[in-house]
Amino acid sequence: MPELPEVEVVRLRLRSVVVNRRIAEIQTARANYAFLTAPARLRSKLQGRRIMEIERQGKYLLFLLDDHSRLLVHLGMTGQLFTSHAVSPRLYNKQSRAGLAHTPAQVFVPDKHTHLSISFSDRGEQLHFRDTRKFGKLLWLAEGRSDPRLERLGVDALSITPEHLGISSKRRRIAIKSLLLDQSVLAGVGNIYADEALYQARLLPQRAAASLRPEETRVLARTVRKVLRRAIRLGGSSIDDYVQPDGSDGQFQNTFTVYGREGEPCHCCRGPIVRVVIGQRSSHFCPSCQK
DNA sequence: ATCGTTGCCTGAGGGC
């Protein structure tokens, strides 16, 4: 599930592929996708435009175009952005994989989950957007226009400070885990990195946000940044669908300390990692190392 | 204002 590190890795890797290229053709083969901007409008607004830069705000990507309009992209749960040379079983469902096993494709073949494909005027590699669960979002923004989705975002999690986290925790009775997931407080943290950061900070996820002492807030802010930076360095976490734009896996999942490790030994005390549900999300922690 | 719940969506995996 793409969180800040995955989105940032996609941004960094995609930048060198698409920046300065001119969009020749937009293919939106299937109309069963919840486009926030209708496919026909998307085509007319994007065709002929040059991509100048890709920016990120929280888990949102913004493609800046030469006419100062922007394409807003959210990957949701299963959104994938990758080039036509990308090869990975993660780019196909199990059924398609079985068929491809005999004749591995050299170029990505759009399937029923591929909702948008971009061809460039230089006829080089295409860019594909694929999203099986359709929680992703595509929105075209005219010059100078924003969107409530962006306006609502809190400070980017990569630059969270103890002061901001402290202020945001005041009088909040929700679990600290839920606060970390609140995109209007800090933007970019999802379930995986919330659990990992809380473990590194040695804080129980169910602790009330307001109960954190200043020192704990300080450690948590630092730990959030540290975990995210490390995940970016390792290319993000590939569990189900996430791949880097070239089709390769991220590697951070190999260094998980708690996420998805229910019943397995804590790296520190060897006791079993516990899973509970907090705010409808599964949360993993070590009951003896985290306080 | 704050908090909790629901619906959106599909594929994988388990039980029978």
Added chain:
DNA sequence: TGCCCTCAGGCAACGA
């Protein structure tokens, strides 16, 4: 083999 069920979860919308 196949059917049914549950689970995964980011986010908007809604109700309390």
